Amino acid sequence: MIDRYLHQFSCWLLALERPTATRLTLAGTLLVALYSCTTITQHPPGTRENCLSLLCFLPEAVIFNPRLFVALKLVFFASAVLWFLQRILPWSSTIAALSFTVLVSLSHDTNYYTPHLYHFENLYLLICATWQLLYRAPIAESLRCGRFWNTPLVPNWVNFLFLYYISLAYSFSGASKIFYSGLGWANGLSLQLWVKFLAESRLDNPIVQLLVSERVIAFAAQLTTLIAEAFCWLALFSLRLRVLLGVLLLGFHLTSEFVFGLGFYGNILGIFSVMIVQPLLTSTRFAKPFAARSTSRAFAKAGQRSN
Amino acid sequence: MKRSTLELTFCCFFMTLFALLPPLVIDLYPFSTYPMFSQAPTSLYRYTVADPLGQPLNPWQFSLHPLYIANPNPKIGIRFSTTLNPVATPADRDAVTIEAKRVLDEELPYMEYVTITPNELHSDNAGRSVVSSEHPSWKICSPRFPRCSAAQPAEGSITGEIGE
Numbered sequence: 001m002i003d004r005y006l007h008q009f010s011c012w013l014l015a016l017e018r019p020t021a022t023r024l025t026l027a028g029t030l031l032v033a034l035y036s037c038t039t040i041t042q043h044p045p046g047t048r049e050n051c052l053s054l055l056c057f058l059p060e061a062v063i064f065n066p067r068l069f070v071a072l073k074l075v076f077f078a079s080a081v082l083w084f085l086q087r088i089l090p091w092s093s094t095i096a097a098l099s100f101t102v103l104v105s106l107s108h109d110t111n112y113y114t115p116h117l118y119h120f121e122n123l124y125l126l127i128c129a130t131w132q133l134l135y136r137a138p139i140a141e142s143l144r145c146g147r148f149w150n151t152p153l154v155p156n157w158v159n160f161l162f163l164y165y166i167s168l169a170y171s172f173s174g175a176s177k178i179f180y181s182g183l184g185w186a187n188g189l190s191l192q193l194w195v196k197f198l199a200e201s202r203l204d205n206p207i208v209q210l211l212v213s214e215r216v217i218a219f220a221a222q223l224t225t226l227i228a229e230a231f232c233w234l235a236l237f238s239l240r241l242r243v244l245l246g247v248l249l250l251g252f253h254l255t256s257e258f259v260f261g262l263g264f265y266g267n268i269l270g271i272f273s274v275m276i277v278q279p280l281l282t283s284t285r286f287a288k289p290f291a292a293r294s295t296s297r298a299f300a301k302a303g304q305r306s307n
Numbered sequence: 308m309k310r311s312t313l314e315l316t317f318c319c320f321f322m323t324l325f326a327l328l329p330p331l332v333i334d335l336y337p338f339s340t341y342p343m344f345s346q347a348p349t350s351l352y353r354y355t356v357a358d359p360l361g362q363p364l365n366p367w368q369f370s371l372h373p374l375y376i377a378n379p380n381p382k383i384g385i386r387f388s389t390t391l392n393p394v395a396t397p398a399d400r401d402a403v404t405i406e407a408k409r410v411l412d413e414e415l416p417y418m419e420y421v422t423i424t425p426n427e428l429h430s431d432n433a434g435r436s437v438v439s440s441e442h443p444s445w446k447i448c449s450p451r452f453p454r455c456s457a458a459q460p461a462e463g464s465i466t467g468e469i470g471e
Contacts, residue, residue, distance in 0.1 A: 013318055014311050043385060052384040053336035105336050111384050113376050114334040116341055123337060130317055134310055157318045165325055172329055173341035180379050181347040189430050190347035192437045194377065196428055197351045197394075213436050 013160060016152035021281055022159060023149075025273040026128050030084045032265045033100055033121045037076055039263070040103065040118070042069045043110040052114050053105035063109050072103040086148075089139060090132040097122075097129035121266030123165050131158045163242075163274045167235045170249060174229030186226045188219030199259050208259055225252045239279050246275025334382045346379040348395040350429035354403075357422050364421065368414065370406050371398065371423065397425065404447050411449035419455050420448045 045064045048056075055063070062068060076099040082092035104118045132139060135153060142151040177185045192212050195203075202208045211218050228248035235242040253268045328338045354371040356364040366372045367388070375394040391398050391406060403423060411418055425442040448455035 010315055014314060043387070046385040046387050048385055049383045051335060052382065101337070108336045109384060112374075112387055113378075113381055113383060114336065114339060116339060116343060119337055119339060127321075134313060134317075155314060157314060161318060161321050164322060168325055168329070169339070169341055172339075173345075176340050176342040176345040177347075180342070180345040185345070185347045187347060189349065189437070192430075193348055193351050193428055194344070196437050196439075197353075197373075197375070215430075215435050 013155065013157040015156050017154045017156065018150065018152055019154045020149060021273070021278045022128070022154045025124070025159075025269070025278075027084060028269045028273070029121050029124045029128075029266065030080050030096075032269055033096075033118075033125060034077065034080055035265065036118055036121065037073050037080075037100070037103070040073075040107045042066060042107055043112075045110075051109070052111060053108040055102065055105040056109045058106075058109075063106055069103070069106060072099050072106070075099045076103055086143060089143075090129070090136045093129040093132040097125040100125055117263055118266065119169070120166070120264075120270045124162050124266075124270060127158055127161050131155065159274055159278060162270060164236065166270055166274060167232045170229045170232035174226060174232065177226060178230065183226075186219060186222035188215040188217075188222060191218040191222050195259055199261075202259060202261075205258075207255075211259065221252075221255065224248055228252060235275060242275050242279050246271050246279075250276065333380075342378050342380075344377045346377050346395060348377070350427050351375070351394055352392060352397055353394075353426045353428070354392055354398065355424045355426060356407075357424070359419055359421075366392075369403070369410055369421070369423070371403065397427075400445065403445070407447040408450055411447070412451060415449070416451055418449060419452045420446055422446050 042064070045060060051057075076096055079092045079096035079099060082088050083096045101122055104122055108114060131154065135155075138151070138153055139148070142148045142153060181190075192215065195208060195212050195218075199208060203212065211221065225248075228245050231241075232245055232249070235245045249271050250268065253264055253271065256262055257264065257268070325338070328335075329340045332338050333340055333342060353373060354366050354369075356366050356369050356371060358364055370389055370391045372388070372390050373392055373394045374388075374390045377395075391402050407421055407423065411421065415421075422444040424444040427440050427442060428437055429440065430436075431438045
């Protein structure tokens with residue numbers, strides 16, 4: 001029984017889609033990453049208490065080296081532009097994804113606290129770079145023949161892994177809130193305090209004023225966020241819930257940007273694309289990876305590809 | 308190795324890694340449980356520091372700057388500065404006094420005393436909004452001025468709600 005489901009799931013992961021949605025998401029992610037590249041900073045040396053990235057084992061001369069930091073930015077900038085234009089693939093994609101990962105990791109290891117701003121865009125770049133590396137031959141051929149947009153080139157795992165990451169990330173976030181503060185996290189008061197404490201310069205705005213002056217509205221906003229985050233893992237199993245959770249999380253992020261101006265553009269793009277647009281545009285196979293009725297089509301496509 | 312095998316291996320690796328590692332490491336880029344804003348505070352504190360003429364001084368100099376990340380167990384990387392203001396709870400008055408005396412002695416030797424005023428942001432009585440209240444000021448004398456009396460109430464200290 002389990003073997004059968006695993007086999008069906010594997011076939012579904014390997015089934016191919018046309019690259020339109022993935023390519024557009026990738027283009028948006030590259031633009032967000034390029035913007036991040038201009039804003040990401042390196043801080044001066046100080047007393048280290050903890051590792052904040054996997055690269056913290058590197059010597060301080062490397063982590064705090066300003067020339068290396070600028071060089072990484074330039075390498076990423078050049079390779080990302082080439083990747084955006086689909087030139088020198090898969091080298092441009094691999095170098096862009098790796099240089100961005102190293103750049104963000106080094107920035108984290110000079111930081112006081114993890115900013116959590118770059119995870120989503122970085123992960124999507126890494127997933128897409130892996131896809132372009134593994135599919136370099138068919139991608140090159142389709143580009144050469146001018147059939148890139150009409151050829152099924154993107155395996156379902158590309159967007160599924162990103163959806164998987166988004167679902168787990170928000171579920172962990174919701175679980176952290178419940179773990180540290182219980183269900184009482186959503187009490188309205190804490191959000192009002194954060195708004196008044198951290199968004200002082202925006203208190204003149206009517207929406208911000210409404211949040212600060214009406215506990216009920218702040219409570220509703222927090223409760224919606226907690227529900228959407230804690231149950232985000234359900235997005236993996238249901239198309240309707242995925243879109244609904246995507247809309248709620250998008251609302252949460254857009255409101256947060258409006259009030260606090262935090263800069264979670266990678267998250268916004270990822271949620272909008274993978275949880276809202278792609279399920280509505282692509283076939284039910286992507287929407288329901290575990291549904292039995294999709295299996296026959298997935299088998300057929302996987303068979304075609306292996307031939 | 309066949310491409311499909313590589314693809315499925317990558318998927319298994321990715322899914323296992325991002326399901327198991329974040330709860331273990333909390334924040335180790337690119338793994339994270341996104342624990343920011345997980346602490347729901349009931350009040351937040353700021354501190355203002357003033358010289359004997361009532362002119363404001365930089366709270367940073369007295370380690371009273373707010374360094375707030377709304378996370379009860381933050382994983383700190385590089386500590387640039389220490390602060391005595393935990394923001395979500397009141398600062399330890401004894402620790403603040405010791406630090407203020409040190410600053411007065413070492414960095415502001417000409418100053419007789421400073422007044423530190425805790426400012427608390429909390430819920431209003433109606434439970435509808437948040438208000439800001441100033442607590443009684445703390446007068447902290449410099450060890451260089453033995454005649455200065457800390458018991459003497461600081462001028463201009465106000466107590467009561469001043470928020471909307």
